[in-house]
Amino acid sequence: MQPATGKLPTSPTLHAAQSARTLLTALLGNLxxxxxxxxxxxxxxxxxVAAGGHVLLEDIPGTGKTTLAKxxxxxxxxxxxxxQFTPDLLPTDIVGSSIFHPQSGAFTFKRGPIFANVVxxxxxxxxxxxxxxxxxxxxxxxxxxxxxxxxxLESPFLCIATQNPVDFHGTYPLPEAQLDRFAVxxxxxxxxxDEERRILAEQHGAHPIQVLQPVATAAEVVAxxxxxxxxxxxxxxxxxxxxxxxxxxxxxxxxxxxxMRGALTFARTARARALMQxxxxxxxxxxxxxxxxxxxxxxxxxxxxxxxxxxKRNLVDDLIKTVAVxx
Numbered sequence: 001m002q003p004a005t006g007k008l009p010t011s012p013t014l015h016a017a018q019s020a021r022t023l024l025t026a027l028l029g030n031l032x033x034x035x036x037x038x039x040x041x042x043x044x045x046x047x048x049v050a051a052g053g054h055v056l057l058e059d060i061p062g063t064g065k066t067t068l069a070k071x072x073x074x075x076x077x078x079x080x081x082x083x084q085f086t087p088d089l090l091p092t093d094i095v096g097s098s099i100f101h102p103q104s105g106a107f108t109f110k111r112g113p114i115f116a117n118v119v120x121x122x123x124x125x126x127x128x129x130x131x132x133x134x135x136x137x138x139x140x141x142x143x144x145x146x147x148x149x150x151x152x153l154e155s156p157f158l159c160i161a162t163q164n165p166v167d168f169h170g171t172y173p174l175p176e177a178q179l180d181r182f183a184v185x186x187x188x189x190x191x192x193x194d195e196e197r198r199i200l201a202e203q204h205g206a207h208p209i210q211v212l213q214p215v216a217t218a219a220e221v222v223a224x225x226x227x228x229x230x231x232x233x234x235x236x237x238x239x240x241x242x243x244x245x246x247x248x249x250x251x252x253x254x255x256x257x258x259x260m261r262g263a264l265t266f267a268r269t270a271r272a273r274a275l276m277q278x279x280x281x282x283x284x285x286x287x288x289x290x291x292x293x294x295x296x297x298x299x300x301x302x303x304x305x306x307x308x309x310x311x312k313r314n315l316v317d318d319l320i321k322t323v324a325v326x327x
Contacts, residue, residue: 023224044293047272047290054181055183066122079118081113083114085122087126091133095138097146118158121160121162125171135159183294185293237283240284254300256300266287292317296315299312299316
């Protein structure tokens with residue numbers, strides 16, 4: 001018989017969820033010392049980290065995309081690498097290549113910058129489709145294959161790709177298959193006027209990232225990602241998720257809706273958000289909060305809707321309002 005302690009017993013999964021929330025809260029607080037006034041995008045980014053997904057940051061230059069990636073790497077004690085995508089960049093510049101040694105007559109593999117925990121693919125749409133496709137295997141399977149030999153990537157592995165939504169001259173739009181590999185698409189945007197004033201005052205001398213310290217380890221991030229697997233999703237919530245996904249496939253303005261990969265990613269990021277809230281179960285609110293950033297970039301509009309200037313994010317927002325929420 002259990003002793004009377006006056007407290008309700010907690011399940012192991014709930015205890016893990018509360019521990020995960022503590023870790024995610026610490027990471028959020030650390031990132032907010034560098035990226036000011038952007039709590040919602042930072043929370044979604046951390047949900048993506050916990051879900052083991054990748055991020056597409058579409059924003060104008062100078063909004064802190066690279067700084068955000070560096071801050072995340074420092075906060076988690078992870079290895080950070082940056083690849084500047086240009087038209088002359090080759091796949092081997094990303095994944096690495098085999099080098100021949102005449103003395104020994106043997107090849108050795110020289111690892112590329114993809115072998116890091118946090119990789120930023122800066123201006124990814126400026127590289128050729130051939131080079132962009134070098135990331136497909138890495139984003140999907142956390143490995144790369146060079147000369148028929150498979151090499152596992154670091155764990156955890158997070159790719160943050162950036163692109164400029166304004167200047168399209170000399171760019172190659174990411175194909176649907178590539179977009180589908182990114183768990184979320186985010187935009188930081190300009191800070192609020194009060195935050196800009198605060199940033200000006202704080203960065204008069206040193207940049208805050210110069211004094212940023214780790215609050216987690218790579219091993220803790222891996223454990224966090226494993227904890228996501230234990231978060232439950234009730235059948236009614238799973239049905240709600242599928243109704244949203246199916247609505248994207250039958251909408252008159254959408255030629256290509258959300259794939260099965262997108263549905264699985266939607267479920268996993270929702271589980272990660274539940275962890276961030278200290279829960280070991282998913283609520284419909286988790287799905288509603290993440291729907292736009294997880295689903296919008298996966299949609300392909302039909303010709304008429306595209307030329308009419310319809311926005312994918314607005315379409316997802318409208319779809320969410322039409323799908324009945326489980327009681």
